[in-house]
Amino acid sequence: MAIAHAMTRILHILDHSLPLHSGYTFRTRAILKAQQALGLDVRGITGLRHGEQGASPEVVDALTFHRTPGKAQGPAGLKEWREIGALADAIMALAQDWRPDILHAHSPALDGLAAVRAGKTLGIPVVYEIRAFWEDAAVGNLATHEGSIKYRLTRQLENMAVSCADAVMTICKGLKDDLVARGVSPAKIGIMPNGVDLTMFGTPAPRDAALAQELGMGDGPVIGFIGSFYDYEGLDDLIAAMPLLLERHGDARLLLVGGGPMAEALEAHAKASPAAHAIRFTGRVPHGEVERYYALTDVMAYPRKCSRLTDLVTPLKPLEAMAQMKLVAASNVGGHRELVTHADTGMLFPPDDAAACAASLADLLDRRDDWDAMRQRGKTHVRDNHDWHRNAQRYLSVYQRLLGGASNTPDSVAA
Template sequence: MANGMTRVLHILDHSLPLQSGYTFRTRAILKAQDGLGHAVRGLTGLRHTAPLTGVEPEIHDDLPFYRTPGKPSGPPGLSEWQEIGAIARRIEAAAREWRPEVLHAHSPALGGLAAVRAGRRLGLPVVYEIRAFWEDAAVGNGTGNEGSLRYRLTRALENEVVRGAEAVVTICDGLRGDLVARGFPAEKITVMPNGVDLALFGQPLARDADFARSLGLGDGPVIGFLGSFYPYEGLDDLIAAMPMILARQPDARLLLVGGGPAEAELRAAAAASSAAHAIHFIGRVPHHEVDRYYALVDVVCYPRKAMRLTDLVTPLKPLEAMAQGKLVAASSVGGHRELIADGMTGTLFPPDDPAGLAAAMADLLEDREMWPARRTVARAFVERAHDWSRNAVRYDSVYQTLLTRKQAISGSAA
């Protein structure tokens, strides 16, 4: 490490050009670290599904990424073991070429285990960053069951990475607290909260009234959700609340932008609702067009259901909405409470309760005089505590501690 610059190789499940909350956080981290003077590259495992270009490293948005060729194959257990080996070998090859000083692996655990294995062979410190517990994410997505064999094995692999890494990072206090409760030392775990790249989300567009009318939104007010339609997001509760919201706000409209596993059921529920005329599905839109739809929305609503995933993990979307100058309303699950101060930066309502959601939303829509102040306070909160250009500095102390420790060990060995 020289002149404050560190060479960091980030090990990732997937990356740009794929678009997801995972890739957007990765992009923000790498861009911010690059802006601070660090040299950064990414390396993806076998789960990255974009076609390989044949050029190494691939460049996307001026960021370089190494790829691990191949696809997962074979029976469960053996397939994952082979996958870890393939990623570890790719890390070693990239490290011999590029000479990183730190391996920074991001969940899930397969990449983390590969980084720990490669780090030991290379003599490089490993930072492991947990964005969510993937066994809980599988439950939330409807692809897993809490307490199942797969759930327990995924949790055991995560524990193995946490033990093997020199430092651990989580995106929120909920995840950190859960690891400490498992017996891991608190001093090993640092919180790097979700952030917003204000260069991307900090300049909201003006509302296009003609565009709003073309979508059937009229003059509003407009409640919006922009994101993935997973069961745990609770959009069924929002749809169920719409008739009660219309009883107090007849001109209110609901704009749903995105798609996902729960989409078919949500569309059916909306079609059967007495508020069907006020619920508008847009489908997925390119990321560069999201701002245009944000501009149509007065209140962005996040009615997440209560479960381990939502209680432990802070989402990124409410921060993006605050940066866009939007009012935010959300269920009072743990992940939301860590981000939103009720009555100050947003409105909280009880989870899994359409009537409670409707009452809170109607109250918010009726109290328009406080909207400008709420938006100002929320935007200032993002700038102060969740701007990636500031948050990324927190990694520096973690890297510096590990490199100083490595130098001390090397010196004593000499």
């Protein structure tokens, strides 16, 4: 079977999907759109955590998503096992009619284990793609702590999914290296880096003077963050950096767009800051309006704290910022080092250090003559290394091995 033939069917097994908006759903959309452009027939199916019991199938942005009916109940452990069973049953029911050639599951591990269960019953090969380790994400969201029983059990589920899948993909080198350290053969693991659909980023939007006036942004440089307000994002350090930044650039402003678990604490922190007059919160804005807020910024800042999550996982936002010709300043954690080359495509500063963050931002604002060249290098880096339509071809060799009858042992799957 030719892998680029339209009849090659790939079923993506997902935690949640469009029409919900998140980094997870936008990555999924980009993957499915790029695979369609390569001639593959793709669909998605979501587990019980999608939450919305809408139509099934549901077509969003010309993409088809099936839903898993029902609701899992029970104590911790049993509830998750029931989720796996419900999703596996839904996959098998769909396969009776649509008959996929590959089951491509995306983290968390519940999706991978459901795909493995269904794949073994149906005789269909399984690819398991890890976007982050679920146990580390829970630590980052302050839902548990490293080494807890919950942490260790979740890690074991991840190991089971990796062990049972026919091929594994990760979004970055950090995650692959961690799996190899656990004893997984590197030949079993491929990398599909985070990317940007460059067809969605044309000429950057012009600055909206009315919006700038409404927000009181002034005429000075604007530091921005657009995303979810989680503790690991380090936005408290960015707020703490503002009084120091104002000592060198008194007309600078900080624009924080979004919301999340830390929103209330961050707003209180900003209100108590001597730089309170220079910090603006907008709350969440509709996805279609985000470009207007990007257009107000000069530098996008990503001050992530140092942790296993941020060292191992590459975020999407810095790539989107570079694609939109924005300067990027980011903390020097492993996930950022895979995306940003210091003083070339952006600036890196020590994590968990407000003074270092302020100094880096001030130095970048001092180098206005270098801005155009740095912006161009950033966009070129994204185009050459993180274009979804180019990188999606990496899946093809993995699919071809699995469909071509090659042994599904770790050493036979493309790295």
